[in-house]
Amino acid sequence: MTNLLPFGFGAWAFITLYIVSLLFLGWAGLAARKEDTLQDFYLGGRGFGFSILVLTLYATQYSGNTLFGVAGATYRFGFGWLIAVHYMLAIVVFYLAFAPKLHTLSHNRGYVTPVDYLKDRYHSQAISLISSIVMIVALNNYLLAQLMTMGRALQGLAGSYGDEAYNYGVIGLALIMLIYGTLGGIRAIAWTDVIQGSVLMIGLFVLLVLLFNQFGPLSDATELIAASPDAFKVARPASPMLREWLSYVIVLGMGGALYPHAIQRIYAARSRRTLNRSLATMAFFPFTTALVAVIAGIYALAYVPGLEGAETDQVLARLLRIIQENSLFGYAVVVLIFSAVLAALMSTADSAMLSISSMFTKDIYAVHVNPGASQSELTKIGKRCSWIVVGVLVVFAILLKNQVSLIALIDRKFDVLVQLAPAFMLGIHMPFLKRLPVLIGLVAGLLIALGLAFGPFHFVVAGKVWGLHPGLYGLVVNTVIAVAGSTPRVRA
Amino acid sequence: MTVQNRSRGWIVVVYLGLLAFVIPWYWPADDMRHAYGLPLWVIATLVALLLTSVFTAWVFLSWPEDDS
Numbered sequence: 001m002t003n004l005l006p007f008g009f010g011a012w013a014f015i016t017l018y019i020v021s022l023l024f025l026g027w028a029g030l031a032a033r034k035e036d037t038l039q040d041f042y043l044g045g046r047g048f049g050f051s052i053l054v055l056t057l058y059a060t061q062y063s064g065n066t067l068f069g070v071a072g073a074t075y076r077f078g079f080g081w082l083i084a085v086h087y088m089l090a091i092v093v094f095y096l097a098f099a100p101k102l103h104t105l106s107h108n109r110g111y112v113t114p115v116d117y118l119k120d121r122y123h124s125q126a127i128s129l130i131s132s133i134v135m136i137v138a139l140n141n142y143l144l145a146q147l148m149t150m151g152r153a154l155q156g157l158a159g160s161y162g163d164e165a166y167n168y169g170v171i172g173l174a175l176i177m178l179i180y181g182t183l184g185g186i187r188a189i190a191w192t193d194v195i196q197g198s199v200l201m202i203g204l205f206v207l208l209v210l211l212f213n214q215f216g217p218l219s220d221a222t223e224l225i226a227a228s229p230d231a232f233k234v235a236r237p238a239s240p241m242l243r244e245w246l247s248y249v250i251v252l253g254m255g256g257a258l259y260p261h262a263i264q265r266i267y268a269a270r271s272r273r274t275l276n277r278s279l280a281t282m283a284f285f286p287f288t289t290a291l292v293a294v295i296a297g298i299y300a301l302a303y304v305p306g307l308e309g310a311e312t313d314q315v316l317a318r319l320l321r322i323i324q325e326n327s328l329f330g331y332a333v334v335v336l337i338f339s340a341v342l343a344a345l346m347s348t349a350d351s352a353m354l355s356i357s358s359m360f361t362k363d364i365y366a367v368h369v370n371p372g373a374s375q376s377e378l379t380k381i382g383k384r385c386s387w388i389v390v391g392v393l394v395v396f397a398i399l400l401k402n403q404v405s406l407i408a409l410i411d412r413k414f415d416v417l418v419q420l421a422p423a424f425m426l427g428i429h430m431p432f433l434k435r436l437p438v439l440i441g442l443v444a445g446l447l448i449a450l451g452l453a454f455g456p457f458h459f460v461v462a463g464k465v466w467g468l469h470p471g472l473y474g475l476v477v478n479t480v481i482a483v484a485g486s487t488p489r490v491r492a
Numbered sequence: 493m494t495v496q497n498r499s500r501g502w503i504v505v506v507y508l509g510l511l512a513f514v515i516p517w518y519w520p521a522d523d524m525r526h527a528y529g530l531p532l533w534v535i536a537t538l539v540a541l542l543l544t545s546v547f548t549a550w551v552f553l554s555w556p557e558d559d560s
Binding site for chain 1: 553
């Protein structure tokens, strides 16, 4: 890999040291294990304190999509992609609706996976199985996006060797993630998140300083765009995109709050106070993370014009390359930022991987395949599941490398994930919600969302209907069925 | 914080979040003015989002440690 990239020995020594530290934490997580149970492997014995919880939530929520996808979308749509700051904040606002209560329930009832709550609340195998499949499919999509971004991070820096760098990057980083993730479970992943979250925060701050240093103030970039054919990207978005804005805030806000790996972190918090302090802190991270990615996209639009399609997801790497080639200091700092990018990708991918294996093991294997399996056996099955899932997705990531925009991948995932909102967010506050209407609503919502997203309809433009996500139409029908079907009828 | 006040807090947070959406909706479409590199409509929207963040954090921090 050293021959492929314009990084010298010192740069790779730094990145190798960072990666070795992750493997060491995998071993430390294994050593810290208290018992061979699913609760210990997937929730760390429910003992996460404030600093670990806030950094693991941060490193998990802010992924490769946040950096590359948001910078790329800003490049395509301009300042209108301030949407990203809004939907990342909406995730925290939706947590306000159910996270504290779910945390208390999880500690009292011993939940391990998100579906454990649904089993306890509705006593319906159908709701549990459909929800498991929805979450596993959505997370596989998410994990695939992270693996593809790992490849693109290297591809963008590798010039004419881009394809080889992409393949080696995806395989190598997936292998490292598998080793520390299956060795130490959630403890190793949360501890690596502390390093990755810290590197990400520092890296983004340094990126902002470097952009100002390399290209001058943001006002120069904005004036350059205003004087170019892309001038419309400075003005506020037109009405169709404003409808998309609202749709993104609702669908990504709710869907992001229902990420299975994020829900498992809610379970893993030591106390409700710890959880609330962590989520209160999370409310400010959209400004230090998503907004920085938007600003990077604006700089790219001004100084690296002319990119189109999937190429735009690489604008951040293009900017880094310009900075890197300009001075020795720039080169050194790009190494730090590159490590931050790897941190963002790996910290999200490893959490998704662990969450998929926990749901497959506890919600599907232990219920439908081998109900008598011991905790130790289930933990082993979970680890094997991680290797198989990541192996298959690595192959997909290599096959699809030039075909899928990251934002398109994100959209489909949230269309299905948001259909779980009534069962979770309303079910936790509305004792009258019954399982049959919730099940019918869930199935109807999924059919509408997937039908509109993949059906041959002329009115579906760029995956949206009148600027709104297909998942939003499904969610409205889903909610109406769940609530109206559960409302007690008044006899005349 | 009582359940009723918490519900009010959540409603205020949602209204502030909607305000951040309404600002660009009603901003003049041809306004290209900017300060410090950020278009004025972006600055106004960011202020509304920051208020949403502050209020969200406040509701979380006011939550009692344990309540039935």
